[in-house]
Amino acid sequence: MGGFVLRSDEEKRSIPAVADVAVALIAGCTAAVAVAPFLLCVDRAVVAAAAGNAPGGALFRAIAAAASEFVTKPKVAFTSPALWMVAGVYGGTYFAKNVSDVAIERLRLAEPVAGIGKFATVTATNMGGSILKDAAFARLFGAAVAASATAPLVPLGSYVLFAARDCLTIGGAFFVPDTMRDVLAASGVMDRRAAGTVSQLVSPPLMQVLCTPMHLLALNLVNAPGATAAARVVTLRASTPAALIARSLRMLPAYGVGGILNGALTGRGREAVARHFLLRRGGKASEQLAGTTVGLRNWSSRIVELVTRNGGGGGKSWEAGGFA
Secondary structure (H helix, E strand, O other): OOOOOOOOHHHHHHOOHHHHHHHHHHHHHHHHHHHHHHHHHHHHHHHHHHOOOOHHHOHHHHHHHHHHHHHHOHHHHHOOHHHHHHHHHHHHHHHHHHHHHHHHHHHOOOOOHHHHHHHHHHHHHHHHHHHHHHHHHHHHHOHHHHHOOOOOOOOHHHHHHHHHHHHHHHHHHHHHHHHHHHHHHHHOOOOHHHHHHHHHHHHHHHHHHHHHHHHHHHHHHHHOOOOOHHHHHHHHHHHHHHHHHHHHHHHHHHHHHHHHHHHHHHHHHHHHHHHHHHHHHHHHHHHHHHHHHHHHHHHHHHHHHHHHHHHHHHHHHHHHOOOO
8 A cells, every 4th residue: 555655764763653653543543434334334234145134135235224324323323333343453454554564664674574574464453353343243143133043153164264365355455456566567557656556446356256255155154054065055156246246346445445545644644743853853953053153153252352352452562562
């Protein structure tokens, strides 16, 4: 994602690391809150549709029904724990990415340590939050709700599939776009900035070709724990096309629009922090320089005065001594 410009050594000496970490946190949380409502609608609808619990029996009707709550029941929608679960997952993910960049910059880490460390940090953060969120959604909006039963158990296989899905998602959101950007820019098709924007918008949705079947299979293990492999294949064939479209569209705000917004906020925030600390340092330097200049002027005036006095007194004594 764009927006992160490495600081010079002078800037790093003048700007506290905690200021850059604060920018990383504020930018990540702001971007996450901005895109969370749409992400919630899609996530909730996909879970309900996979369980046969979607309003009207259709995925996109379920998305519309969830979205309508933000208009008809705004207080309920915006105070929903599910919404803030989603915001928490993506706020944590964006922050992990941002603070990894700060750590790499401040610690002067080089490849491959920097890349591996960043991937591990972002993936672990996203994976942990997403797995907990998806397990909670399976209980809140899954088969148990349709059957008015107790919350189902989420099997180990579902957690493994969620984890594998998240590894691919993070790769498609934070690492593949950089490679795609470099390839597009090198080909001369577009400049580097445009290539970065296109790559960030295209790569995350494309990765859903692999991620969506894994996600649906994980949900199917929750909703139909006793189903045969053949039955699961039939279910996946029926539910994958619509879910693939929905989850691909979901990636646009999650890692496309959200990623671009996070990058823009990070860049603006770092620029503002740099101006604040560098101007303050420049102001102090100017005050010190002004003080030094005044001091030199005072000393020079005193020296001139002393020379003048001594010169005048010497002349009189010479005259008095008969040397004139």
